[in-house]
Amino acid sequence: MSDYKGVMVFCEIVEGKLAAIATELLGCGRRLADDLGEELSAVLIGSGVSGLAQEAIAFGADKAYVVDNALLKEYETDAFLSVMEKVAKEAMPQIILMGQTNVGRDLAPRLAFRLETSASLDCVELAIDPDSKLLQQTKPVYGGNARAIFTSESFPQIATVRAKAMTPLQKDDSRKGDVVTVEAGLDASAMRTKVLETVVEEVEGIKLEDANVVVTGGRGIGGPEGFQELEELAKLLKGALGASRPPCDNGWVPDTIQVGLTGKIVSPDLYIAIALSGSSQHLAGCSGSKNIVAVNRDPEANIFKEASYGVVGDWKKIIPAFTEKVKELLAG
Ligand SMILES: Cc1cc2nc3c(=O)[nH]c(=O)nc-3n(C[C@H](O)[C@H](O)[C@H](O)COP(=O)(O)OP(=O)(O)OC[C@H]3O[C@@H](n4cnc5c(N)ncnc54)[C@H](O)[C@@H]3O)c2cc1C
Numbered sequence: 001m002s003d004y005k006g007v008m009v010f011c012e013i014v015e016g017k018l019a020a021i022a023t024e025l026l027g028c029g030r031r032l033a034d035d036l037g038e039e040l041s042a043v044l045i046g047s048g049v050s051g052l053a054q055e056a057i058a059f060g061a062d063k064a065y066v067v068d069n070a071l072l073k074e075y076e077t078d079a080f081l082s083v084m085e086k087v088a089k090e091a092m093p094q095i096i097l098m099g100q101t102n103v104g105r106d107l108a109p110r111l112a113f114r115l116e117t118s119a120s121l122d123c124v125e126l127a128i129d130p131d132s133k134l135l136q137q138t139k140p141v142y143g144g145n146a147r148a149i150f151t152s153e154s155f156p157q158i159a160t161v162r163a164k165a166m167t168p169l170q171k172d173d174s175r176k177g178d179v180v181t182v183e184a185g186l187d188a189s190a191m192r193t194k195v196l197e198t199v200v201e202e203v204e205g206i207k208l209e210d211a212n213v214v215v216t217g218g219r220g221i222g223g224p225e226g227f228q229e230l231e232e233l234a235k236l237l238k239g240a241l242g243a244s245r246p247p248c249d250n251g252w253v254p255d256t257i258q259v260g261l262t263g264k265i266v267s268p269d270l271y272i273a274i275a276l277s278g279s280s281q282h283l284a285g286c287s288g289s290k291n292i293v294a295v296n297r298d299p300e301a302n303i304f305k306e307a308s309y310g311v312v313g314d315w316k317k318i319i320p321a322f323t324e325k326v327k328e329l330l331a332g
Pocket of ligand 1: 218220244245246258259260275285297298315316
């Protein structure tokens with residue numbers, strides 16, 4: 001372990017900017033590095049990304065490793081894996097953090113294999129054990145019904161972290177840090193895949209995964225008309241609309257807004273769960289929410305066990321009255 005020092009964050013870059021998950025991981029990485037009394041480094045991989053090094057430092061990094069190469073314009077597994085392996089072997093961090101995103105889920109286990117270590121995916125809490133100094137990696141298990149804490153005895157300790165589970169630091173442009181340029185050392189012929197086209201999912205309003213407020217309806221909403229009422233409430237609260245699986249299966253709403261084990265995972269500040277029972281498969285997608293408010297006519301519904309606040313009754317009476325009140329309050 002003594003050969004391994006510091007915390008490293010793999011920073012995802014979206015449309016030329018640090019992704020929200022990167023700033024969240026830097027906030028978490030800063031706390032872990034401080035607890036260890038060691039350095040926090042950021043890794044920026046892409047094409048034309050050098051300018052982001054100072055931004056990563058402003059969000060908490062002591063050092064930024066920049067790998068800037070035209071072959072790294074789009075995420076490509078072989079290329080990013082080879083670069084991350086190179087950086088990790090040079091820097092020897094004891095912890096590597098990535099987002100629980102399409103990229104992080106692809107990269108983390110492969111990197112762990114290359115570095116002959118393990119990776120814990122989908123963590124929602126990370127801490128340093130005060131005695132062993134090992135990383136305690138907390139993640140939901142059994143479909144979100146329980147949480148397990150893992151530690152790894154091999155190094156580096158690699159974890160992916162769920163979006164919005166961590167809080168970014170306030171950006172401080174006066175922070176100073178080192179910028180280290182690393183040669184990608186890529187062989188284009190060794191890259192076995194290439195991105196032919198990127199299709200951006202069209203989303204009206206705020207993306208479900210990014211929303212601070214999510215208003216979700218279940219089977220008890222009864223049809224697509226009911227979801228229009230929920231959507232109105234979501235818009236008033238500057239949030240996004242979600243659904244449990246039956247409304248998606250029934251075609252009342254698009255599949256893209258399904259929350260749960262086989263849908264999206266969200267961790268908003270406020271999750272309003274309306275007319276859904278709170279199955280373990282649904283909770284797997286929303287149990288990381290800071291506050292759950294449940295509306296259900298069945299006082300025994302499982303969702304009330306997870307909720308911070310609950311209203312027992314018919315949503316058709318409760319939601320219109322609540323929406324009117326929100327409008328009144330917003331009107332001042
Ligand atoms: C492998 C697998 C993966 C799955 N993945 C997912 C997933 O990703 N997401 C997901 O959601 N599900 C998933 N499911 C399905 C899951 O098991 C449940 O069937 C589903 O979550 C139930 O949805 P629901 O709570 O909307 O419906 P129900 O369980 O039928 O609950 C409806 C609720 O609405 C309440 N209600 C009815 N009318 C009213 C009213 N007028 N006012 C107030 N309350 C009312 C009822 O009291 C009831 O509690 C998965 C299942 C499997 C097997």
